[in-house]
Amino acid sequence: MxxxxxxxxxxxxxxxxxxxxxxxxxxxxxxxxxxxxxxxxxxxxxRGERVAVPNVVGKTEPEAREILEKQGLRVVIIEVPDAPEPVGTVVRQNPKAGSVVRRPFPVKINVSRAQ
Structure with a gap:
């Protein structure tokens, strides 16, 4: 059981x-x-789509800003005092022209300024 x-x-x-x-x-x-x-x-x-960074060296600051912003890139201004180029001219950019980045990547432009 x-x-x-x-x-x-x-x-x-x-x-x-x-x-x-x-x-x-x-x-x-x-x-x-x-x-x-x-x-x-x-x-x-x-993430944003890829875009080639345009060349803005030698352009004026407003021209460079317009070109970069039309590409969907952010603009960061770095002032360069006493540059040999005329005041308000882009003397350098980072990243370099032709670099492929994703929007809205910040592009640093060095702009000549009087001191």
């Missing part, structure tokens, strides 16, 4: 416990991979 204890649960074997653990680890791993893939996709999609 077998006795039944009320309220008791059947015991799991080690194999069943291990199988359950493997499934949980696989599920969590898939969630982590999905999160990483989503993050990478978001970074890729939200």
């Amino acid at each position: 077998t006795s039944v204890v009320s309220g008791s649960q059947p015991q799991r074997t080690i194999g069943a416990w291990l199988k359950h653990l493997v499934w949980r680890v696989m599920f969590v791993s898939l969630l982590v991979l999905a999160f990483i893939a989503g993050s990478i996709a978001t970074c890729y999609v939200t």
Whole structure:
């Protein structure tokens, strides 16, 4: 005769416990991979499109600003006192003309200023 204890649960074997653990680890791993893939996709999609930086050296500051902003680039002005070029002229730019960057990349232009 077998006795039944009320309220008791059947015991799991080690194999069943291990199988359950493997499934949980696989599920969590898939969630982590999905999160990483989503993050990478978001970074890729939200970045601007690529554009070649135009040459603005020798142009006036307003001309250079207009050219760069039409390309969707940000302009950062760096004043250069006592440059040999006429006042208000772009003497240098960074990145150099022809460099490929993503919009809205900041382009630094050095502009001659009187001191």
